[in-house]
Amino acid sequence: MNNTINEVSKKLRAQEYKLTPQREKILRVMLENKDKHLSADEVYILVKEKSPDVGLATVYRTMELFLDNDIIHSVNFGDGCKRYEYGGEKDGHHHHHAICLECGDIIEIDEDLLEDLEAKVSQDKNFQITNHELKLFGYCKKCAD
Amino acid sequence: MNNTINEVSKKLRAQEYKLTPQREKILRVMLENKDKHLSADEVYILVKEKSPDVGLATVYRTMELFLDNDIIHSVNFGDGCKRYEYGGEKDGHHHHHAICLECGDIIEIDEDLLEDLEAKVSQDKNFQITNHELKLFGYCKKCAD
DNA sequence: CTTATTGCAAAAGTTTTGCACTATA
DNA sequence: TATAGTGCAAAACTTTTGCAATAAG
Numbered sequence: 001m002n003n004t005i006n007e008v009s010k011k012l013r014a015q016e017y018k019l020t021p022q023r024e025k026i027l028r029v030m031l032e033n034k035d036k037h038l039s040a041d042e043v044y045i046l047v048k049e050k051s052p053d054v055g056l057a058t059v060y061r062t063m064e065l066f067l068d069n070d071i072i073h074s075v076n077f078g079d080g081c082k083r084y085e086y087g088g089e090k091d092g093h094h095h096h097h098a099i100c101l102e103c104g105d106i107i108e109i110d111e112d113l114l115e116d117l118e119a120k121v122s123q124d125k126n127f128q129i130t131n132h133e134l135k136l137f138g139y140c141k142k143c144a145d
Numbered sequence: 146m147n148n149t150i151n152e153v154s155k156k157l158r159a160q161e162y163k164l165t166p167q168r169e170k171i172l173r174v175m176l177e178n179k180d181k182h183l184s185a186d187e188v189y190i191l192v193k194e195k196s197p198d199v200g201l202a203t204v205y206r207t208m209e210l211f212l213d214n215d216i217i218h219s220v221n222f223g224d225g226c227k228r229y230e231y232g233g234e235k236d237g238h239h240h241h242h243a244i245c246l247e248c249g250d251i252i253e254i255d256e257d258l259l260e261d262l263e264a265k266v267s268q269d270k271n272f273q274i275t276n277h278e279l280k281l282f283g284y285c286k287k288c289a290d
Numbered sequence: 291c292t293t294a295t296t297g298c299a300a301a302a303g304t305t306t307t308g309c310a311c312t313a314t315a
Numbered sequence: 316t317a318t319a320g321t322g323c324a325a326a327a328c329t330t331t332t333g334c335a336a337t338a339a340g
Contacts, residue, residue, distance in 0.1 A: 016319095017319090017320095018314080018315090018319075018320080020313085020314090020319090020320065020321085022319090022320085022321070027307060034198045039304090040152065040304080040305080041149075041303095041304080047339065053322080054321090054322085055321065055322040056305090056322090056323095057305090057307085057321080057322070057323075057324095058308080058320080058322070060233045060304095060306075060325060061306090061320085061321085067336080074223065076221045076223045078219070078221050078227065080303070080304075080329090081303085081304060081305090082223065082304090082305090089282075098266060098270060098274070099273045100272075101275070107270055107272060109266055109270065111265070113261070113262040114262065115184045115256070115267065117258040117259065117262075118264075118281065118322095120256070120258065121243060121254055121281060125243060125252055125254065125285075125286075126285075126286040126289075127252060127281070127283055127284070127285055128283045128284045128285075128289045129243070129281050129282070129283040130282055130283040130284070131281075131282040131283070132247070132279065132280065132281045133279070133280045133282070134259075134267060134277065134278070134280075135277065135278045135279075136263065136272070136274050136276075136277045137274070137275055137276040137277065137278070138272055138273045138274040138275040138276070139272070139275070140270075140271075140272055140273075141270075141271040142239070144158070144271075144273045161294095162294090163294075163295080163339080163340090165294090165296085165338085165339090167294065167295085167296075167311080168295095184329090185329080185330080186328095186329080191331090199296090199297085200296065200297040200298065201297090201298095201330090202296080202297070202298075202299095202331080203295080203296060203297070203333085205329090205330060205331075206295085206296085206331090223328075225304090225305080225328075226328085226329060226330090227330090272338090283309095291339085291340100292339100292340090293338105293339090293340090294337105294339085294340095295322085295336105295337080295338075295339090296335105296336085296337070296338085297334105297335100297336085298333105298334095298336100299332100299333095299334095299336095300331105300332085300333080300334105301330100301331080301332070301333090302329100302330080302331070302332085303328100303329085303330080303331090303332100303335090304327100304328080304329080305326105305327080305328080305329100306325105306326080306327070306328090307324100307326070307327085308323105308324095308325080308326090309322105309323095309324095309325105310321105310322100310323095311320105311321080311322085311323105312319105312320080312321070312322095313318100313319090313320075313336095314317100314319080314320090314339085315316105315317090315318085315319095
């Protein structure tokens with residue numbers, strides 16, 4: 001993890017940004033919650049637990065900075081706020097989500113499986129695809145009728 | 146179009162809801178903008194042009210009603226607000242979107258092409274899929290390098 | 291008449307911004 | 316000591332809600 005933090009620090013410095021103590025704390029929270037989809041407020045609460053003197057505005061500004069520098073990416077599940085996950089867009093196409101309409105559980109789908117579709121769209125529509133986002137809605141094992 | 150309005154009216158009455166004049170005006174705006182993705186505020190502005198005495202709260206409440214009754218569906222492009230499009234979820238899996246990162250253009254993709262992927266996910270994860278949402282990001286013909 | 295629906299204004303929730311203060315190179 | 320970064324509070328936006336007035340069966 002410290003290795004990752006160093007890499008991020010380097011990436012930021014390359015763009016003349018600093019990895020300040022606050023930003024590092026926020027980054028640590030993102031790394032410790034790689035599997036979750038945290039809202040800005042949730043990040044804020046988690047950061048506050050260990051460092052009570054970090055402001056919510058700093059969290060928002062840091063998320064924006066991390067997004068711009070491709071350190072995190074955001075997803076929107078339509079629940080009223082943006083959610084963030086460690087890992088940039090340019091790290092390649094990332095995983096999909098299956099969202100249970102009953103219990104709200106989110107299942108990660110690591111396989112890609114969109115190559116054929118993308119090939120067709122790129123050809124038919126003359127659209128150069130750099131990334132994608134797929135959400136499947138339905139019912140998980142527990143909740144299926 | 147009047148035909149569609151009658152169908153919606155029937156659908157609502159079946160659930161003991163009325164197609165009030167306000168709701169009909171909102172529905173007309175949705176029908177006149179089938180190809181667009183309107184925010185609540187944009188719908189409000191369009192409705193106001195012809196009927197200045199309709200309130201924004203009514204637009205929000207009507208969108209909720211139309212969503213519940215599968216008359217419209219919503220999409221979220223991460224720009225700070227929900228967007229709505231005529232046509233329900235249950236009308237079958239609907240089209241995908243290719244979003245140009247340069248000019249913001251949204252290209253509709255009518256083909257589905259996700260059957261194989263869904264079959265695999267449903268089997269591997271034991272997840273019963275009822276709908277999906279796919280966004281492709283990249284560069285359109287005009288903007289491609 | 292009785293109940294659903296509406297408009298308005300207020301409230302709630304998320305995100306952004308202005309500004310004075312602080313840390314840091 | 317310049318400049319980037321921060322915390323706080325205020326503002327901006329989207330969405331929801333309470334409530335009295337209205338409309339419609």
